[in-house]
Amino acid sequence: MTFKKLTGLILIAALSLTIFSCKSSNEAPEAEEKKGATWRYAHEEFEGDVQDVYAHKFKEYIEQNSNHTLQIFRFGELGESDDIMEQTQAGILNFVNQSPGFTGSLIPEAQIFFIPYLMPTGDEDVIRFFRTSVAINEMFSELYAEQGLELLSMYPEGEMVVTADTPVRSPEDFRGKNIRTMTNPLLAETYRAFGATPTPLPWGEVYGALQTNIIQGQENPIFWIQSGGLYEVSPNLTFTGHGWFTTALMANQNFFNGLSEEDQQLIRNAAAYAFDYITEYIPGLGDAMLEKILEAKKDVTVTRLTAEERQVFRDRAEQVEKRFIEMTGERGEKLLDQFKKDLENVMAGEV
Template sequence: MTRKLFMLTSAFALATGVNAAGADTWRYAFEEALDEVQGKFAQKFKEEIEANSDHEVQLFPFGTLGESADIMEQAQSGILQFVDQSPGFTGALIPEAQVFFVPYLLPQDEETLAEFFRTSTAINEMFPPLYEEQGLKLLTMFPEGEVMMTTAEPVTGPADLNEVKFRVMTNPLLVESYQAFGATPTPLPWGEVYGALQTGIIQGQENPAFFIESTKMYEVTDHITRAGHNNFTTAVMANLDFFEGLPEEEQTLINDAIDTAFEYIIEYQEGLTEESLEKIKEAKPSITITTLSEEERQPFMDTAEAVEQEFLEIGGDQAQEILDQLKADLEAVGAES
């Protein structure tokens, strides 16, 4: 059986099993393992739903139903009720969501970042209608941690990324960002990344520290670079028809569970980055972990304006409005902090 046929068969089995499972069973797929950040969020959501209702929530970690594109299709079709997916993959559906890949836009301070996601007008008011156009109910977005580069050779500036084949998500703006950084961006599904690094097909990739550690990506890299250019963002969505078909009290149940899981995952991540880096260093003492100085970061920061302009070109009809509102939201939380 081919891999694609397996995916289709799995989806069909889910679809035909709806009546057997019963209306009280909700299905939730995400892009990480159960013990990673998205998995922890999903488990907390499941716990809250099951403690406060008769519903059961079935969780499907990465790989059980296919790649990111597969679970998105299943969520849009109603086979899945919930899906957690980064804007890095939904950027083709919702071009405005690519704004999260403008480098050096989001703050590095974790408390400020969390408050931004809680209160942002752009996230909580402007994005939901865009997701609805794709048959999705945006329930929340949350940060997953500082994004770091892993490479075969040390990186202290854009010149060190020259001709480096750098894996990126299938997102046009992320491609533009790494081109501006001097690399050769190479879109690849996540399932192919470890092998591609191992065989030298690519020489770099980016992810938060917890993900580099849990997926053992450090085994096939020699250098981790903290350029401070971004924080990984993800979005939790429901199938729109499913959500709108629920009685008001069940919609409230879902929203309350999402709010609880959001606060839980923010607290869960406190200290997670440094703890993960310590585990990586312990597992591979030869690896170098470098935090670039402000002077070293400046050439990377200088590319942000060009990437921002590209976002305005490819980011959809509301790109300018959303970018302006995001900046206003960030300025507001920055002033408060």
């Protein structure tokens, strides 16, 4: 057992003891409400990364507008992504911020974000889509609720960029490469279509696997490539334009439903406040982080696919969309239809 895993188990035990103590307390409910509660929130990223920035804005609103406090746990402090989701569903954590890349095993329809070339590439277009999409803001809530989760917000973090041991411009360049993917069946389908061998790995193993050539590449937004130091062991960056990294904030539904209407609205307002902040924060972040990477390591290469090169990958993406519908059935097909309508409205300037 690793030190990080052991530390996480100790923290989980402490949190569980805190919950038990609160439930068995004889303190009057009125006094407890006046004093405020301590809520627990975990996310998947490091200090200063996008999810961490969002979490602290959420915390800021909660603590400035109530007597409650928010305790934030970053990546590794309570385990990997699967661990913090299990803890949220069990009620040990109140909130979890997790990508559909990991939630896809629970909610297959959430894999829609991994259909390549479905999303636009421009920052402002993507942000407008997340603000106005019927699919995101209305249809997803029911899907998350079926898993005991209250969906509070979905937001974009950045364009996905592939890093590899050699530059990539075509499916032929992917041939023979093990590309790390999240534990997401549709993402694996994407890299098969692109010509690579998808290799699911938890985040904690990625750097070492790149360093030892167990895998030859991976995908992430630029800020994550920079903060995780992935460019040090995988120095060839390719902007394929195939998608954006998306994440979602959820609450344990039993916890949320047990709150007063005032606290429920407080949480919704905090999620909206953090969303507004993060959508102002994201534009330009990728360029700034890429500049840091290029300053830190001079042999990093940057490849931006031409329209013709992208089209080769786009043609292969059609089979991924078909696979999504096979995985999710009629419900997934309806979601995809609405998703496309929402995107058409954005690109036509109608919202």
